[in-house]
Amino acid sequence: MDTDDMTKVFDMNVDELPPGIDLTWTYGVAGFTSKIQTIAQGNEGEIYMVLTSTTLPDGWTEPDSHMPDPVAREICNEDPPVIVDDIYRVGLLPPCFEFGGGWLATFTVYQTFTKYSISEDGKSFSDPVPFYVLENQIAFLHNGGGMLSVPMNNGFKKLLYSSGDCTVFGFEGDKAPQIDEESCGKIHFIDPQEKGSGEIVAKGVRNSQQMKFFTQGDTEMVAFMDIGGATREEVNAIPLMDLVDPSTINNFGWGRNQEDFKAREGTFYVNPGKGGVLIFDPPCDKQAPVPEEGFHQPWIEFDRSLPEEGFYGISGMIVSDDLTPFGKKHKKGKKGGKHTKGIEEPSETKNGFKGKKTGTKSKKGNTLKPLTTTHELMMPFKTFKLIGTELATGKMFGTTERFQENSMYTGPAYLFLIRIFDEEGNELMKHFNDLVSELGEDLEPGRVDARPFMFLDGTAGVLIERTGAFYRMTEISL
Numbered sequence: 001m002d003t004d005d006m007t008k009v010f011d012m013n014v015d016e017l018p019p020g021i022d023l024t025w026t027y028g029v030a031g032f033t034s035k036i037q038t039i040a041q042g043n044e045g046e047i048y049m050v051l052t053s054t055t056l057p058d059g060w061t062e063p064d065s066h067m068p069d070p071v072a073r074e075i076c077n078e079d080p081p082v083i084v085d086d087i088y089r090v091g092l093l094p095p096c097f098e099f100g101g102g103w104l105a106t107f108t109v110y111q112t113f114t115k116y117s118i119s120e121d122g123k124s125f126s127d128p129v130p131f132y133v134l135e136n137q138i139a140f141l142h143n144g145g146g147m148l149s150v151p152m153n154n155g156f157k158k159l160l161y162s163s164g165d166c167t168v169f170g171f172e173g174d175k176a177p178q179i180d181e182e183s184c185g186k187i188h189f190i191d192p193q194e195k196g197s198g199e200i201v202a203k204g205v206r207n208s209q210q211m212k213f214f215t216q217g218d219t220e221m222v223a224f225m226d227i228g229g230a231t232r233e234e235v236n237a238i239p240l241m242d243l244v245d246p247s248t249i250n251n252f253g254w255g256r257n258q259e260d261f262k263a264r265e266g267t268f269y270v271n272p273g274k275g276g277v278l279i280f281d282p283p284c285d286k287q288a289p290v291p292e293e294g295f296h297q298p299w300i301e302f303d304r305s306l307p308e309e310g311f312y313g314i315s316g317m318i319v320s321d322d323l324t325p326f327g328k329k330h331k332k333g334k335k336g337g338k339h340t341k342g343i344e345e346p347s348e349t350k351n352g353f354k355g356k357k358t359g360t361k362s363k364k365g366n367t368l369k370p371l372t373t374t375h376e377l378m379m380p381f382k383t384f385k386l387i388g389t390e391l392a393t394g395k396m397f398g399t400t401e402r403f404q405e406n407s408m409y410t411g412p413a414y415l416f417l418i419r420i421f422d423e424e425g426n427e428l429m430k431h432f433n434d435l436v437s438e439l440g441e442d443l444e445p446g447r448v449d450a451r452p453f454m455f456l457d458g459t460a461g462v463l464i465e466r467t468g469a470f471y472r473m474t475e476i477s478l
Helices: 431-437
Strands: 036-041 046-053 073-075 082-084 107-118 125-138 147-151 157-162 186-190 198-203 210-216 219-226 232-239 263-265 268-270 284-287 300-303 314-319 386-390 396-399 416-418 450-454 460-464 469-473
Touching: 036 147, 046 125, 046 147, 125 186, 147 210, 210 314, 219 314, 232 314, 232 386, 300 396, 386 450, 431 460
Parallel strands: 314 450
Antiparallel strands: 036 046, 046 107, 073 082, 107 125, 147 157, 157 186, 186 198, 210 219, 219 232, 232 300, 263 268, 268 284, 314 386, 386 396, 396 416, 450 460, 460 469
């Protein structure tokens, strides 16, 4: 993409910010300094922006959503044990932390949801109006940030937003993600039209940084990626009407459940972990039932069993619409890639276990609902229903299987490792990481943080964060 075709529309150092907020803070790792955390399309002529401030905006004496009360936990693998007084307000990371120990500090921030007006020519934002404030901790990217604008039947939009679990790596989330009244580890449904108005619609979500609408059959769906701890990376999916159903808080498993005292990651139980331990904590316990009553399990998952490749984390996804009606067979793509380790689908999931029934319940008299169609249909691939990328290795994976058939969960889908070629037909043997030198000949080899997305015309693209280069992707058959 030619940079001459790009126009800067907002600069936080120059343009107007909501009175009272402070974006002058610094953090020890540039890649985790998300002062503008995320943006989403607003109502006509508006855009929604989440600003990460160290102070509350004018008009707020406290946040609308608070972090949990202090929780003390053991960290690291030390003898004698090392205890932190509060996993939600750690401060300077103890020296035993495997990353950042002794030099990186966490601190409290306020995710300030702000409405901006867009100029008629679309080249500038102005008149910021905050409408919601969520308290969080800057702590190695456990701040979530996935956000979607949901068109409602009153002509306005509401926001789905993932808060992250608000703590440091190594833990199993503690209990807050499983407690309905806590804001951490949740998906929030926020109303930009009313100051301080939000509700929790999902729990047990560790660190979702991307959400996407897609249509399956005649059902409007939401997919979201969730970065894992030490056992599974996952993409979850759920009908939109089920997600925003005000009578139910949907449970995706992360955090220590207060009924059975189990924590879940993907389709597995995980044991209590120790903060500051990378790769191996929280440790895997055993396979959970598939499906498991009371819990939503992932569309796809993959393991993190390759420590020599460092962080094995999902970095993004693209989901294709599929209008094939439920109950009719759809053609599956040819098996053209390697089956990635740890994804073999349990045979039991093909035998028709019943999952959660779909359908929408609502409180008596509540007529405000999402529209049944939220987006223009986009089908960027011939056979793949979902593709995703991995942060450290630059790999791309995908599945040709839909999330559900006949409204029944069929278990994690079969996952392929997708081979990547450049436009001359040369295979990228190090996957997207081979693109590190294309725009920066002096850059050291290594991870490029590939982030897939869709262009406005419905075709697939990928952003290579390390170089700032955008590429268009096309599915080919070999």
